[in-house]
Amino acid sequence: MNKFINVYSEDGVGIIQLDRPKVLNALNRQMVDEIVSQLESFDRNDSVRVIVLKGNERAFAAGADIEEMMNETPLSLELLNPFAEWDKISLIKKPILAAVNGFALGGGFELALHCDLIIASEDAKFGFPEVKLGVLPGAGGTQFLTRAMGVRKALEWIWLGEQMTAREALHYGVINRIVAPELVVEETMRLAHQLTKQAPIAIRLIKEAVHAAADVTLQEGKILERKNFYLAFSSEDQKEGMCAFTEKRTPSFKGK
Template sequence: MIKITRIQGFRGVRKFSTTKTRTYDHILTSTPAEGVFQVTLNRPKALNALCTPLIYELRDAMRTADCDSSIGAIVMTGSERAFAAGADIKEMKDMTFAQAYSQEFIKSWSQATDIRKPVLAAVNGYALGGGCELAMMADIIYAGEKAVFGQPEIKLGIIPGAGGTQRLMRAIGKARAMHFILTGDTFTAEQALAWGLVADVYPVSELVPATVRVAQKIAAQGKLAVQAAKEAINYGTTVGLESGLEYERRLFHSLFATSDQKEGMAAFVEKRQANFEDK
């Protein structure tokens, strides 16, 4: 289905992504701007608490967008009240160790990080527990000014299990991560900005449109270069500096085999807008 949308600053009506949309029970999907796919968590009565069916739907929608050549970036968001207030406690409370272990419970949640296109999280309201972990799986987080982050699992007799102990430590440092994970305390959007967890903070009503604008700007670049840049950065978080530099250099070299490199540099010399064809 083609979603037809009016965008301020463009004349007339433009046809955007041809990504096929389907009806989901726990998420909403849309194409709010050219090259941008948006997925919105939609369990309002549960403050978007994460359950396994929601995660499966999220994975399906994002993989569909990842395979759509017309999509260049993905925006993931929730409501103004809650991005996601945590994992669904009702789903977990009676689970045994044998069940959790044998079923690899919540391992599939991290598959959001397998998406090759940039994923931008627009976080309003609560991003707690699994919600905070899901936001940290995105490549960039933007926050509304009233956003609240935290990993309060310790208050439930457990610890974060979908990357909270690892990604939060890498984002804000060991001492701060230790404090918030061991106490269950929360922190604000402004603190998250100061510590480097989020890229910027916006008024609540402006957050999603601002994030979509950034996503549209990214989508307008050559997809091969964007994908390579994301790959290089993510690889660098798992290895030492020398290995990261070598990997970056190899990806840099490889882009000289693309038509986009020729077009981008020619456009710069000729002082015109580049017309990338993603090849």
């Protein structure tokens, strides 16, 4: 049984809701374990095509649980290896969408950045305040933010530890869309349901190719793209998609 998240599904969309409202969904290790375990479960579930992560009205997640880590030592952290669970998120093959209301700070911002798309409320706030605690992001924040906005702007935001508005996050390419606070979940689910109608095999191969673009040379990226393009032609979805196009009808993709 999950203690810190609520889980359900709706028409091909698996939903994970963070549920520690008294501490603005601050992430402790058990909560991260539950999130990752459920992501993996949804990834294996053929009835789920898209995954949505959401918080509540006040916060997506307002950071990590400071009390849990304040007495750690370098050796205890090395032996615990707490970020190994986070690394598993990047192995999820299905699209992950984040619906962000309120605060997404520290570990909460890192969790959102692990998602493929981020839809935020107009009053959402993003940031890495770790520098004010004498530390730095440890679950990939320096890497994800730099890939999104470039070295100089990432350094500025992480060095200063200031909160970024949704408008600023959109301007720098950190998030995808901004909507009114009461429409964040609705817009995220609308986009998720739109993605469930796309060819699942193609969606999976596109995700792999696009994420690889940040880590490999242009030539290596083109080789991966080409192999994935060829691989798509082994799917029933490719036959269905092209037949539907020539027959002028809406395709019905099965993920096979």
